[in-house]
Amino acid sequence: MRPMSPLVTESLERHFTLHRGDLAEDKERFLDEVGPKIRGMAVSHVHVNDALLDRLPKLEIAANFGVGYDTIDAAACGRRGVMVTNTPDVLTDEVADLAVGLLLATVRQIPQVDRYLRQGKWLEKPYPLTGTLRGRKVGILGLGRIGRAIAHRLVAFGLPIAYHGRTKQSDVPYEYFPSLIEMAKACDVLMVVAPGGPETKNIVGREVLQALGSEGVLVNVARGTLVDEDALAAALADGTIQSAGLDVFAEEPKVPDALIRQEHAVLLPHVGSASHHTRNAMGQLVVDNLTSWFQGNGPVTPVAETPWKA
């Protein structure tokens, strides 16, 4: 229903009869015509909910391009016997790299310093001194695949790590906080890497930002919906926190003016996994899930809501 890379469409065309909703001028008519015979879908940023599923009565599998599948009602798919797959692991290092880059860019103001030089201001006087990573403690909201990869990197930077999630993990040396607010009080960097969806909507709100404090830096590479953007814009404007580095927004590609006005924040257009290498690996995993499924070998990477029992 939305454009995908040529790697995906060309591979799918080799294996299957491919119907391209992304090329259809009238998507409703397209769904009316081909919906009843569709057995598999490759999806990216598409709301797969009961309304769409009703129009795809033969659907067996929805293969999502991305590890986050908050646009898919996986529980509804599960109830209908529709398998859902995502693309874990192959993007973990790329997103962790970007998250650490975003943290450095935010604390050391790298984009602002670059703009300063290009504007010829260095000829007048040196750039003002910036904040630092030294002496900071990092709290990770969501110590999953990407969260662990971020922690691994930041340990090498010499920073202490804490984490919050629903469960304490026995195989990591980092401090666990059952309460997000308590972790925010104890840290001055908050890295957000938990899944989007109703359960995590706005969990980083005014109180968490206040707890992070005036030296606090928020980095969000998860989903925009986890952060209350109005509260964040206010916290940036009045100095409740020091700064923010954001790769994701609640209503992409729209970014609130109130955030764009914050010159000291670093804002990226959802590029966490956006390298040729990693996007190709993700595309290949979408194709592999579909081909494996239709060869009768089950999915390669099913999501938790639709486990595979061979």
Ligand code: NDP
């Ligand atoms: P994982 O499933 O491996 O990790 C998710 C972590 O979040 C787990 O540690 C889980 O711990 C925690 N978590 C889940 N629900 C909650 C909750 N309600 N409250 C607190 N913590 C919670 O996922 P990945 O690390 O592979 O990916 C994380 C997210 O990153 C994706 O869902 C996606 O949205 C985002 N992402 C963004 C990208 C970008 O381009 N910016 C690219 C790729 C991913 P526990 O179960 O103990 O709560």
